[in-house]
Amino acid sequence: MTATILFVDDEPDLEALILQKFRRQIRDGQLALIFARDGLEALESLEQNPHVDMVVSDINMPRMDGLSLLAKLQEAEEKKSTIIVSAYGDMSNIRTAMNRGAFDFLTKPIDFADLDATIEKTIRHVEMLREVRRRQMEAERAHASLSRFFSPEIARRLAADVEGDGMEVQWRDVATLFTDITGFTSLVETAPPQTLGELLNEYVGGMTEIVFAHEGTVAKIIGDAIQVLFNAPGDQPDYATRAVACAHALDAWAQDFSARWKARGVNFGATRIGAHAGPALVGNFGGNRFFDYTAYGDTINTAARLEAANKHLGTRICVSASVAEGAENFHGRPVGDLMLRGRSEPLRAFEPLPQAKFEAPATAQYAEAFAKMEAGDAAAMPAFAALVGMHADDPLAGFHLKRLLNGAKGARMQLE
Template sequence: MSLALRSSKLLTLIGIAGAGILAAATLLLSARGTVWTQYDYKVLDLYYRAAVASGRGPAQSDRIVITTITDKTYDYFQKNTLDRSDLAEVNDALARLGAEALGYDVIFARASNEHSDTRFAESIRKHGAVYLPIGLAFSDQPRSFRWEEGRAYERFRSDFLRRPVERGEANPYHATRALMQYDLFSEEAFNSGHISAYSDPDGVYRHLLMLLKVDEEYFPTITLSIFLDHVGTPFEKVLVEWGKRIVIPASKEGFLEKDLVIPIDERGRAVIPYPAAWDRAFKKMEANALLNYLKDENLQGNLADFFEGKFVLIGDISIGTADLGHTPLEGDAPLVLLHAAMLNGMLTNTFFSKWSLTEAIVVLWGMSILLGLSAAIRSSWTLYATGGAVAVFLAGFTWTEFNGFQLFPVATVGGSVLLVFLGLLATLELAVGRERSFIKKAFSRYLPGKVVDTLLSNPELLKLGGEERVMSVLFSDLAGFTSISERMVPSQLVRLLNEYLTNMTDIVLAEGGIIDKFEGDAIMAEFGAPLPMNDHADRAVRAGLLMQKRLRELRSVWAAQGLPELKCRVGINTGTMIVGNMGSDQVFDYTVIGDSVNLASRLEGANKRYDTALMISESTFTSLTPGLFRTRVLDLIKVKGKSMAVKVFEVLGENSLALKPNEELYYQAYEEAFAAYLSRDFHPARAKFQKALSLRPNDPAAKDMLERIENLDPDTLPPDWDGSISLTSK
């Protein structure tokens, strides 16, 4: 794959388009204040399921047990409602088995019968570590809490609300009203916390509100309360860095060996680290099974192993009463799983942290710059390949990050990168389309079709504005065309000229040259542009020979039609010249300029002096493939306006051209004479030129050389005499 870069104009457009789209995406994300969208969470749900299925999910603590109240439990007690005296039996059983703490996911808001309520309250007091939750309605805007009368509200205010240490700009959810526990139970509860569930806009429970603001103080989730009591850390010692983390500090008074850090967002939400779907998450036992097994002395030891030192969460999951919700791992799951999963995260120190806006933007910029660099490479496949590689990288990177419990916003970043990719692609398609249209319009009339196709595929080969290049340029002109045109009617003249120019153009294009311009009957053509070619001199000379051959054929046809005889002269030079589009912004022409171009034009005119048809310069002669053409030296000339002499040659034809014996002798005699002339051996030179003239009577070149020798005084020649002649006409 070619790594050649696109044109500077395209590179500028790529830079502007890429930077513009990237800046717009960055500003949009910054204005939102977060990089996270529901699309990110939905994609990460797929990663979550794959991670758990492959055993890469959060570890499960063996210290959590969920005791469930099911339809079988109601059947066991032979009741249609939950009798609190029956629950007292469950509390007593768990106290007897040594459960560390009991956390209810049930709110007992009203009194039932006095006996049952008293019995339940006694069981709470007897265990000593029963957590009864409070349900809070909340708002995302600051609201005052609606206080009511009752001992539950009094204890809520005095014992359960606290202020942690805060840093950063707080933007918590505000509690507006409460569903309290019955006063009797609230008084006996060891501690409390909220069980208010929060679902994302798509209805999936991915986050848990770690604390809610109640007027000027805060109330933690029940799992945070349980854990803080377990490690001996007061809520007032907890550090809340809004938008970053909750830090439960290690201390000499507590049981934590090192700080526990729970990542949160600016609203106090933490990602729930579900270790598995409901069926495979944590140890579970139905309340009725617990009581049944406890009656069997042979099973009591097993029950003690099952519950001793465990955190037991109790929830009602019976049909018609259970709170169910969607989690990232499954459809309907009992919401007690939310609290069990968060407590599990604290016990195992396993939490998900989310990439910040700044971090995501850095990745977005890195991927976009990579795409921009690939777009700068000429082959569009590089951009496609890079885009595919970026997509694969983001998918793999997200998986790697997820396995490290780092959540990467792959949908937002990937979508933004896709936007940059499509923007670059659209920019390239538009710019390349315009460039292709320009090239086709500019060259289709005077370039071979295959050259136009190559330029369309490789527009960087055409450097707009001009570049220096070694090329060969050809000039041709019809001899005596002015007098011929005066004798013809205009319509006939136009037809004749068009036929001539069409045939000559076909030859130039067939040899890979381009038509620079027509000036009346004159043709200017270049070889070696816009596509570089190593054999441009060969092609130019071959084109000149074929033009002469084709014109001889046309003369026969025209003679039969009574049309005048046309002869053309061709001059070719090879050298460094400037090639490119030149002119104004509105009107320009693809052409060549420079002394090398002017010399070719002068050589075309110099043919008249020597009665030759195809003259080339020494630089063209030395650029030809050896043995390809039959040539002969002609003279050393200084064209009008130039002081440097140029050796010129006549091209007779292809090397396979058979010459008559006299012609062979003529060329041999002329070359020997010219060599002697340049060496100032004028007597041998004169003799050789005379021999050449005898072989070709009336030869202008031999006559001219003899005349020059006769006019020379060898004794007065200056030291810098080079044997050249200055031409006074163009």
């Protein structure tokens, strides 16, 4: 690399001395030297030679002095590393120059050995800054490209290419969401391909944007189903709170999406969401040729089964107690103790509710009826019947009433 240096000094003999001193480096292509006699001439020279690597400037010069030149150089988008030269007795100006961003200083009369060493040090600094900028630009380009395909956090880590930065397979405590659409298989079989493509792209795009807004990681998209992780790959101490907030936002967006497409004559089903929190094996399971950042384990399976439980319960969102208890200011109502496939112990589940619905009188009425049912009180059946009578659009209350009418007792239930 040839380093280009701009010397700014009004002494008439300096140019010849400098050229004589650095003749070998100039001959070998290590240095290229440019000269200016004051600050204004230096700025004009920099416009014509933007590739200049560093500036060596005197302070006392006509028209524009070195301190004024330094101020102009620091205002530029690409700041030039500047060495200030002044008399030893002018230390106040040298201190001012250093405070204004000068890289180093030299005193007059110039010791050429000191000048040589200072230039070498400055060139190393310039090369280091260029390498940092180059890597930053490469990382930004890589991140922009990867962000088209991966969650922002995964894209950032992949672009940084830092080994062992959370992408390796490891056990982590996570919160995970599963989403699915009712009746999607039938829609696939009946909708024209062009309509289906537009619909699914808009749906998945909108859902993933919401996940990214809550800083979640999209682990999988399989058709209409989406798996989301929180607290992976980066640490998110409030992962349960994020999961609940994200579930509410996804639910609201999906309902609006369904209504818009229904107005266009397409019967798009409801989106169901399940969430659970606990340990999972998380990392890249794609081998050497593919990238597949995802999670496995009982926590993941349970979240998927809670999503499926919505179909029986009549709910759209169903979360486990680990999510409800871990989320800050959780608003919701108990669903019951679910005996899910693959689990030997019942799992307490909840239906998260928006704050307005949670504070409505019907929620308190439901809580009273549920408490009676959980206690085995025979008054639970008329309590749920009264609730359904006033709120026929409450499918969860209707689900419990049907159970009780069929002879079930308590809050434990087996879901197929």
